[in-house]
Amino acid sequence: MEILMQALPGFRDFFPADCARRNYITGTWRRVAQTFGFQEYDGPTLEAMELYRKKNSGGEILGQLFSFTDKGEREVALRPEMTPTLARLLIAKVRDFRKPIKWFSIAPFFRYEKQQSGRLREFLQLNCDLVGDASLGADAEMIALLIETMRAFGLTAEDIVVRVSDRRAWTDFLTSEGVIEVAAVREVLAIIDKLERESRESLEIKLAVFGLKLATIEDFIASAQPDFFTALKTNLEARGLGDFCELDLRIVRGLAYYTGTVFEVFDRRKERRALAGGGRFDRLLFDLSDGKTDLSAIGFGIGDVVLGDLLESIPTTKALMDASIAQQLACDIFIVIADESRRPEALGVIGLLRAQGRRVNYSLSADKVARQFKDANASGAMIAVVIGEEWPLVKIKDLKSRTESTWDQAALADWSANLQTPAP
RNA sequence: GUGGCCGUAGCUCAAUGGUAGAGCCCCGGAUUGUGAUUCCGGUUGUUGCGGGUUCGAAUCCCGUCGGCCACCCCA
Numbered sequence: 001m002e003i004l005m006q007a008l009p010g011f012r013d014f015f016p017a018d019c020a021r022r023n024y025i026t027g028t029w030r031r032v033a034q035t036f037g038f039q040e041y042d043g044p045t046l047e048a049m050e051l052y053r054k055k056n057s058g059g060e061i062l063g064q065l066f067s068f069t070d071k072g073e074r075e076v077a078l079r080p081e082m083t084p085t086l087a088r089l090l091i092a093k094v095r096d097f098r099k100p101i102k103w104f105s106i107a108p109f110f111r112y113e114k115q116q117s118g119r120l121r122e123f124l125q126l127n128c129d130l131v132g133d134a135s136l137g138a139d140a141e142m143i144a145l146l147i148e149t150m151r152a153f154g155l156t157a158e159d160i161v162v163r164v165s166d167r168r169a170w171t172d173f174l175t176s177e178g179v180i181e182v183a184a185v186r187e188v189l190a191i192i193d194k195l196e197r198e199s200r201e202s203l204e205i206k207l208a209v210f211g212l213k214l215a216t217i218e219d220f221i222a223s224a225q226p227d228f229f230t231a232l233k234t235n236l237e238a239r240g241l242g243d244f245c246e247l248d249l250r251i252v253r254g255l256a257y258y259t260g261t262v263f264e265v266f267d268r269r270k271e272r273r274a275l276a277g278g279g280r281f282d283r284l285l286f287d288l289s290d291g292k293t294d295l296s297a298i299g300f301g302i303g304d305v306v307l308g309d310l311l312e313s314i315p316t317t318k319a320l321m322d323a324s325i326a327q328q329l330a331c332d333i334f335i336v337i338a339d340e341s342r343r344p345e346a347l348g349v350i351g352l353l354r355a356q357g358r359r360v361n362y363s364l365s366a367d368k369v370a371r372q373f374k375d376a377n378a379s380g381a382m383i384a385v386v387i388g389e390e391w392p393l394v395k396i397k398d399l400k401s402r403t404e405s406t407w408d409q410a411a412l413a414d415w416s417a418n419l420q421t422p423a424p
Numbered sequence: 425g426u427g428g429c430c431g432u433a434g435c436u437c438a439a440u441g442g443u444a445g446a447g448c449c450c451c452g453g454a455u456u457g458u459g460a461u462u463c464c465g466g467u468u469g470u471u472g473c474g475g476g477u478u479c480g481a482a483u484c485c486c487g488u489c490g491g492c493c494a495c496c497c498c499a
Contacts, residue, residue, distance in 0.1 A: 006490075009490075009491085061497090061498085063425090063496095063497090064497080064498090081499085109499080111497095111498085111499090113425095113496090113497080113498090114425080115491090115492090116492075116493060116494075117492080117493070117494095118498090118499080119497095119498075119499080120499095123499065124499090125499055126499095193497090197495095197496095253498090254497060254498065255498090264498095273497095273498065273499075274498065274499065275499075276499070277498075277499070301499055302499070303498090303499025304499080305499070306499065307499085336457085336458080338457050338458085339457080368457090369457045369458055369459095370457085370458065370459070371459090372457095372458085372459085373457095373458045373459035374458095374459050375459085376458090376459065377459040377460075378459085384458085384459085386457075386458080388457065389457080395457095395458095397458075397459090399459075402458090402459085402460090404458085
């Protein structure tokens with residue numbers, strides 16, 4: 001296969017079935033976010049590189065920037081995440097909106113890394129952010145939105161878990177242990193982040209630099225019961241979502257701008273990377289605006305790649321997704337022109353049905369009836385309407401039950417008008 | 425960026441160093457206005473690409489590109 005005929009590494013083609021699958025995911029995201037009263041926004045795909053440098057996201061994001069110099073000698077980058085763009089929009093027009101601001105976006109993102117399981121160079125992400133409310137109720141609302149989004153795909157507490165943590169709990173604890181400087185705290189958190197992946201010996205050595213022992217850290221993780229979590233759990237239990245949520249102080253997240261509550265969603269079997277992640281970033285807007293805008297914020301992102309993989313691996317969620325895909329690819333009605341001399345009448349019926357919003361297919365040129373029924377069957381239509389010698393009556397064939405009956409045109413129009421086409 | 429495995433038809437895969445194949449898909453047909461099955465026929469390969477070894481390479485070696493996976497980090 002010539003290279004020209006392939007997408008670039010880490011980029012995807014979307015054939016109709018892939019588009020339908022994507023629509024299922026993004027449509028579900030959009031629907032749930034709207035039920036929580038969130039409004040959709042978007043920004044440019046390309047941003048000035050400076051935006052990401054200034055925000056100091058930390059972690060690998062700077063190294064993974066898909067960046068280049070444009071024809072005007074500007075250093076630019078395809079956006080690797082939404083938060084800097086959101087911050088830019090908010091700082092520009094923050095006084096135009098009543099608080100709290102509840103916004104979501106569904107957009108493509110780019111990271112230049114080697115593709116592997118669950119990781120591509122271009123992916124979609126749902127971003128939900130709540131700005132201007134620092135209360136615990138806001139944290140709970142965001143985590144509830146995250147859980148409800150997952151539930152909308154048929155995922156249950158048996159399938160996924162939200163691991164919740166709090167950076168304030170860590171800073172308080174580290175302060176009591178004598179680690180006070182901001183830079184030192186950040187470094188220790190980076191070590192905590194690797195707790196599940198690195199050897200005990202290596203962790204012990206790294207912690208010793210800050211006068212810490214691994215046992216002390218593990219004690220804290222095992223025994224700490226921060227007040228915020230008790231309240232959060234009570235809130236979620238009132239919504240019937242308590243089973244989804246667990247305290248797990250090992251979660252600290254790599255991005256530097258998080259200040260309080262942080263959380264990540266994983267599959268229960270721990271076979272995959274994080275499905276979603278987020279947290280509170282109460283200082284980001286202040287820092288980015290050089291002190292002009294001071295608003296607390298909490299948000300999360302869900303990527304489409306790991307989520308899509310997980311949905312395909314669970315029979316019940318796969319069935320829901322496949323049903324949506326089939327529904328999107330199908331048409332509603334197939335017109336069989338059994339007598340070619342009736343084509344003008346058939347085109348009239350087709351136009352009427354289409355005006356009602358029905359999805360209608362038919363043979364564009366004279367075809368044998370057998371061929372037309374084969375096409376009707378493959379089209380996914382519920383019924384075939386045979387137009388021929390019965391005219392002005394039409395023969396209706398239910399393609400599933402294979403039964404036929406003769407209707408007048410008013411009955412067809414009536415049936416069609418009442419047909420509900422479900423949303424993706 | 426580092427390392428491991430892999431690369432044969434549109435897809436899934438066969439072929440001891442000795443003539444590149446099968447299934448699926450797609451297209452056409454099986455006399456009259458009826459689609460699931462069946463039957464018949466048909467298209468498709470610079471064996472990813474470039475070198476090397478050999479009388480002879482899909483097969484062995486080197487390079488390169490691409491895919492999958494791990495590390496790093498994370499959606």
